[in-house]
Amino acid sequence: MKKPGPDHNTFEMASNVFSGILYRTLLFTSILWPSSIAGPELAINDIAADRKVSTMPGRSLPLHCSVRNHTEEEELVWLREDGTVDLKDGNRMTASSLCVFPVSVEDNGVSFTCRLARDSSVQVSVTLDVLFPPILTGEDPPLAEEEGDVTLDCYAKANPPAQMSWMKDNVTLMLENSRYEIFHTSELYQLKILGVKKSDSGIYDCLAESSNGTEWRSFHLVVGGKKNVNSSSGQLDKLDSLFLLYGTSNRS
Template identity: 50%
Template sequence: PGQVSRAAFVGRVQLRMLKCPCPPSSAGLELSVNNHAADFTLSTRPGPAISLSCLVHNSSQAEELLWYRGEGQVALKDGNKVNTSNICISPVNESDNGVTFTCKLARDKSVQLSVVLDVQFPPHLSGEETLHKEEGKDATLTCNFKSNPQAQSTWLKDSQVLTLQQNRHELYQNSELLRLSIRKVQKSDNGTYSCVVQSPLGNGTREFHLIVEDKKPVFPKEAVIAAVVVVSLTILFGIVARKDHFFKVW
């Protein structure tokens, strides 16, 4: 009886396995994108379109593929999902720089391969061109720029390299900004300041015109208030005096 019971149990297990087959393992499956079998960086320039082609390797069945741009899934047509999938970025622009495109296996998203776009472009500069400042005030010239690869930058004054004076000039720079601060501007600070950015793909220049104006006369508040009070009292006494004169004549 024990043997019959065990045979019946084995039969039931086999029947369940037939009814509920286990999904095939993704072990051994690999992806490639543009013939790269590992994550890579793709260098390009703005303008021309680029294509990314994802393929499944070592698969014995049809495998669905997914594409992602950053965290967002890319919509694919039905005929562009199984075993091979292609996407096109057109046109490539500067905002695509640093964006990651990832191809994933639909049933096991741990099987994936990523491409980072390295969009290279020459420097582009911007910033307020004319700045009026009263003598003795602080002035700040801000030069905004974008460049890939990263560019070298400097300031010129009237076409000559700016000589920095301690406690008067202050420089701040990051990958997209060059700022020159001048404390207590003087008439000698008048002139044209040039933000010059140099990269392997080209150079860029942005000119800023600093106009230092004469100091405006400053009146002490106390003196102004006193003058207003005196004028007001004078007018008031004048009105009272005219009233007295009017009544006497009448």
């Protein structure tokens, strides 16, 4: 009589027991020796992930980079955008710090990266989110000629971005008017007035409103009469210039 062998259930039970033992072994190993599985990891101010850091102009922003899961000393490198930051010898191994002071408007959007010197793929970054009220600049336009076109350029910076508008003599402009054209980029809010009239003369305010404050920049527009080079006075002015060059005038 043939001796019966182990059935399917016996093999399945043995497989489950082996899988359980293997799982517990790996879990135990990862607890005792995490670096052997995860490898070194970097953290800035105890956070091991790329992120934005909000701050304001004039403040101090300390950044501390540390190595986790390491089995030996690791040399660290700091970058500001693509440029290397100079570090003192005692501020390189396993932990390194730097301080951004004073924070400025120009630092908005700038990234600081800490990485391993031996492996540039191991790194972590923070990007500065510098919050500041609107800053407006611009120049008054030259004397405008009637029926010509005039452009007012208002340059604006703000974080968060500001809501922009134009006013004339303290009254909000109705930009639906076909004589007004608006051109808007991240840093330019431009008003173009087509076919200006003398009644367009006045003070134009570029207004920027954000959660951090409100600012405006005033532009003075003066519209003069249309030049007519064919007028009799224009011809006489030209004749006077010729007489000054070549002789005297007999006109009394």
